Amino acid sequence: MKIPKKIYTLPLLLAILSICSCYNNSEEELYPNTTCITENMSLAEDILPILNNYQCNSCHSAASNSGSVNLEGYTNLKIWVDNQKLLGSIKHDGSASPMPKAASKMTQCDIDKVEAWITQGAQNN
Numbered sequence: 421m422k423i424p425k426k427i428y429t430l431p432l433l434l435a436i437l438s439i440c441s442c443y444n445n446s447e448e449e450l451y452p453n454t455t456c457i458t459e460n461m462s463l464a465e466d467i468l469p470i471l472n473n474y475q476c477n478s479c480h481s482a483a484s485n486s487g488s489v490n491l492e493g494y495t496n497l498k499i500w501v502d503n504q505k506l507l508g509s510i511k512h513d514g515s516a517s518p519m520p521k522a523a524s525k526m527t528q529c530d531i532d533k534v535e536a537w538i539t540q541g542a543q544n545n
């Protein structure tokens with residue numbers, strides 16, 4: 421008995437489909453420049469986690485204020501926002517000592533978020 425061709429092609433097609441569907445590219449890999457959200461930045465939810473992530477507070481807390489810079493608490497942080505050193509330091513624009521100290525620059529998205537929070541009024545939000 422001759423097996424009809426169709427019976428071969430179906431499993432072959434399914435096999436090809438299942439291999440192709442194994443791609444799982446993350447959104448960030450596919451759209452690297454479109455995922456940085458900078459609207460409605462919140463100090464507590466967006467900015468402090470970024471500063472913690474780069475361990476700014478390990479050198480700039482009330483207990484350990486390297487270079488006499490204490491970034492702990494809104495009032496202290498705001499001093500460095502208002503004198504523009506915070507933004508200058510993380511942007512490495514030459515206007516302030518580049519931060520984080522002796523480490524690589526923050527990602528552009530994180531810098532954009534901090535800048536957006538400042539532009540949006542640097543609120544204690």
Ligand code: HEC
Nearest residue numbers: 474475476479486487489500505506509516517519520521
């Ligand atoms: C390893 C310790 C260390 C870390 C981590 C660190 N800093 Fe600093 N920072 C210093 C020291 C020391 C100074 C004093 C100036 C200098 O020596 O560069 C300073 C100065 C500053 C200044 C004042 C700059 C000026 O020109 O007056 C700001 C603002 C600042 N840091 C922000 C940050 C931020 C934001 C982070 C995290 C992204 C950070 N620092 C991480 C050690 C650190």
